[in-house]
Amino acid sequence: MGYWRPQWRLLDCSGRQGRGAAVVHLLLWCCIVVSETTQNSPGSSKSKSSLGVQLKLQDRGQMLIDNGLLQVILSIPDGDVIGIWYNGIDNLLEIQNEENNRGYWDVVWNWPGEPIKYDRIQGTTYKIVTQNDDQVEISFVRKWSVSANQTVVPLNIDKRYIVRRGCSGFYNYAIFERPEGLRDIEMDQVRIVYKLQNAKFHFMALSDARQRDMPMPEDRITGQPLAYPEAVLLTDPINPELRGEVDDKYQYSCENQYNRVHGWICGDPPVGFWMITPSNEFRTAGPIKQDLTSHVGPITLSMFVSTHYAGKEVGMKFRDGEPWKKVFGPVLVYLNSVLPEEDLGNLWQNAKEQMYVESDTWPYSFTESEDFPSSEERGMVVGQLLVRDRYITEKYLWGGFAYVGLASPGEVGSWQRENKGYQFWCRADRKGNFIINNIRAGDYNLYGWVPGIIGDYKYEGNVTITPGSAINLGILVYRPPRHGPTLWEIGVPDRTASEFYVPEPYPTLMNNLYSKNNQYRFRQYGLWERYADLYPRDDLVFHVGVDDHRKDWFFAQVTRNLYNYTFTATTWQIVFELETVKETAGYVLQLALASVTESDLQVRFNDPSIEAPHFATGRIGQDNAIARHGIHGLYWLYSIPVLSSRLRSGNNIIFLTQALAINPYQGVMYDYIRLEGPPEL
Missing domain, CATH: 2.60.40.1120 (Carboxypeptidase-like, regulatory domain)
Incomplete structure (x- = not known):
């Protein structure tokens, strides 16, 4: 996934120059004109961006921040975002929801060995950190105490919002702190959630190639639940063009390195709501960790910590009273608009360009926390x-x-x-x-x-x-792992299974976003079930030097459904020829896995019936990438010694058995396999 970057210049939200397209000047001008001429905005109806940023405390425990381009309403002292006015829309957030269910932070955590708990983070005190014409920064703090509700994660949390002059958006960040000496905990998810008006936001954009009209929340209720909980077949959608499609929030996942801007477009009036992430420094598990973006709701997320596509191995574990502090963000909620007669696609192009501007000006110079270094x-x-x-x-x-x-x-x-x-x-x-x-x-x-x-x-x-x-x-x-010369290899060492055969989905279980884009075919629902269609009786057999891994190696070694939700293990074979075997020398099988879900991969050489395998991974993996339409999870590499006595001149077979078979989502995705001969002198 790439982004084109035009070379015009504009001023970004920080006031510094950044790259931009000529259309942006018109977009920003339109925002200012609308803001200055609309008479029905909440709060101050005469706000103008030229007046600078205004802060007003209102009745009912609310705070309004207005910079003339938008108005943000926060609850006091909770610090939830309960209202966003922009371009004549009284509230971009879902007004049918309770106020604490519109824009909020939450955490999933647990005591070790106990059930998970859900904590929607709300402040107990607040303070105005900065207030002037150029910027308002507000802090909402919740300090933990032993008398706190047991569903509250034992951390001190400081949520902050920044509204700046001339910026059609606002920044979100938080400081999480664990004082020394607290009880052990585990924390598997930290995120920001924005729930938009479902009557207005129907079009979602994640990248140049991943954009579409989306189902409504009601469509998922009236639809048919599928085998995996988040997946629903749309049987009677409000938009009839979506009938017969599958919707699943995991179909819109993205690697951290590309998860930089995503959001929604409203057609009337034409408005975009975007989550922009200028840096990945505060995300966990590296650049290719996959996570959620936007999905039906309409919902837009900023994911900081999660166990998606990795399992609890990447969840936070705090032990022995260890102290800890981390700043998550800032991220930018960015709003834009165009004239009614303009192409709505300009909203995506502008949001993408603003993402580059924000990235170019990272780290921000305007945050007031001493925990965020310049x-x-x-x-x-x-x-x-x-x-x-x-x-x-x-x-x-x-x-x-x-x-x-x-x-x-x-x-x-x-x-x-x-x-x-x-x-x-x-x-x-x-x-x-x-x-x-x-x-x-x-x-x-x-x-x-x-x-x-x-x-x-x-x-x-x-x-x-x-x-x-x-x-x-x-x-x-x-110096990469290497024992001797390559005798043969299968696949490409790129940490994904994308080069292998990804089948066509069932015609009745498709998401049409990916129907004409083979690059993302693996995002389709139910591909694990196609294995039994392609190999109804016998498992996969791959002949080295004859077969093509792009056509003849299924992308995932999954279990086989025998009957009535009873599953059995599968054994794949790699058939290859060796002219001679050096009896006094050793060989090595390099086995790289792109994904593992509750599997025990066993390797046997030329003897499928031997009870103890020549090599076994043991039970590993929790990434669930097969069920959640990911082409990789965590990366595993095994350098397996192969005694020459296990090989023979002529025909050889390696048997790969995924021995655990309880459900259809267990299995492995291979990245790359290579047999190396004895070292050359």
């Missing part, structure tokens, strides 16, 4: 990553387009499960050169991986960032 208080790291694999070439390879990042110190690859600290990632250029900017002060490990190369890189020492530091690590060399 760019001058941060550091940078540069270097070049090379790859040394003599079985590919005797020369060093550039680490072209490598992912390189800083995360909390840990083991090789630990960044994908890390969740308490900050992470800072970039993509190297084609020669492996990388620059990581705006890094918070602290101690980190530097991690990386190179598309097309197996395994994870980790720099041998700690990287300590101090305010204003610029560290040049020079040339770094990654």
